[in-house]
Amino acid sequence: MSATELSEKIKQVIEGEPVALFMKGTPQMVMCGNSLRALEALRRAGAPVVAVDILPDPAIRQELSAQSGWPTIPQVFVKGELLGGADIVEELEQTGQLERTLEEKLGAGYRDARGEKTVAVF
Amino acid sequence: MATERLRALLAHAFPDTTELCVEDRTGTGDHFQVTVASARFDGLSLLEQHRLVNEALAEPLADGTIHELRIKTKGTA
Numbered sequence: 251m252s253a254t255e256l257s258e259k260i261k262q263v264i265e266g267e268p269v270a271l272f273m274k275g276t277p278q279m280v281m282c283g284n285s286l287r288a289l290e291a292l293r294r295a296g297a298p299v300v301a302v303d304i305l306p307d308p309a310i311r312q313e314l315s316a317q318s319g320w321p322t323i324p325q326v327f328v329k330g331e332l333l334g335g336a337d338i339v340e341e342l343e344q345t346g347q348l349e350r351t352l353e354e355k356l357g358a359g360y361r362d363a364r365g366e367k368t369v370a371v372f
Numbered sequence: 373m374a375t376e377r378l379r380a381l382l383a384h385a386f387p388d389t390t391e392l393c394v395e396d397r398t399g400t401g402d403h404f405q406v407t408v409a410s411a412r413f414d415g416l417s418l419l420e421q422h423r424l425v426n427e428a429l430a431e432p433l434a435d436g437t438i439h440e441l442r443i444k445t446k447g448t449a
Contacts, residue, residue: 284440321426321433322441337443338418 251372257313259371260302264317267300268356268363270327272314276303277366284336288324289366291336291343296361297352301368310372329355374401374437378429385428386410391446402439409446421445 263270269292275281277289277299292299304310304323315321318332326333328351333339342348352360379394386392391409406425413421425443432438 284442319423321430332419334419334422335443338422341418 253309253313256309256371257317260310260313260317263300263302263369263371264327265330267327267369268329268360269297269299269352271299271301271324272304272310272327273301273324274303274305276368277301278368281305282323284322285324287336288326288339291339291348292326293366295343295348295352296364298356298360298363299366301366302371303368306370306372328352331355374432375404377437378404378406378432381428381432382406382408382425385424386412388412390448397440397442402437404438404440405442405444407444407446409448411448413445413447414449416447418445421447 271288271292273285273289275285280286280289289299304314311323314325318325320332320335322335324336326339339348342351375394375396379392382392383389386408389408389410391407393407395405397403397405408425412424422443422445425445426433429438
């Protein structure tokens with residue numbers, strides 16, 4: 251796959267999914283403590299999570315960080331906008347701001363779609 | 373020592389800092405927790421605050437010195 255194709259696929263996930271989580275591993279097999287922290291905060295908030303495993307190829311992380319301007323993993327996007335990494339998502343959750351943001355951007359009934367799925371970009 | 377390098381980069385980026393803490397979380401010199409208090413964070417979103425820290429540490433993030441970074445920012449307001 252060319253870098254352009256990969257970049258396009260990542261963009262599609264970011265812009266097309268209500269909540270996108272780029273993580274190490276998958277929700278079923280998390281490979282990093284920080285990815286788990288972000289996932290669990292989203293779970294507690296009842297978010298519909300679409301996860302992308304960045305580990306299959308280093309190019310995924312390179313293209314992702316080039317697009318987001320964010321150097322570390324995980325990265326959480328809501329409606330195409332970068333929300334932050336694990337620290338930010340946890341901190342937003344603690345202040346109640348995570349659920350408020352999800353409600354504002356996805357609508358009050360966002361919890362109806364709660365759950366997790368994994369998509370591949372590579 | 374990586375901790376000192378990170379501390380110097382942050383001190384340079386946030387010369388007004390009133391709290392600057394760099395912890396090596398695992399004792400292996402690559403998993404860090406940094407805490408920074410600065411007036412530069414006032415009025416910024418958390419995302420923008422963390423971006424400033426990431427920018428200050430761009431070099432050690434890019435060259436692999438930092439394997440994991442946890443950030444806590446504090447404004448002065």
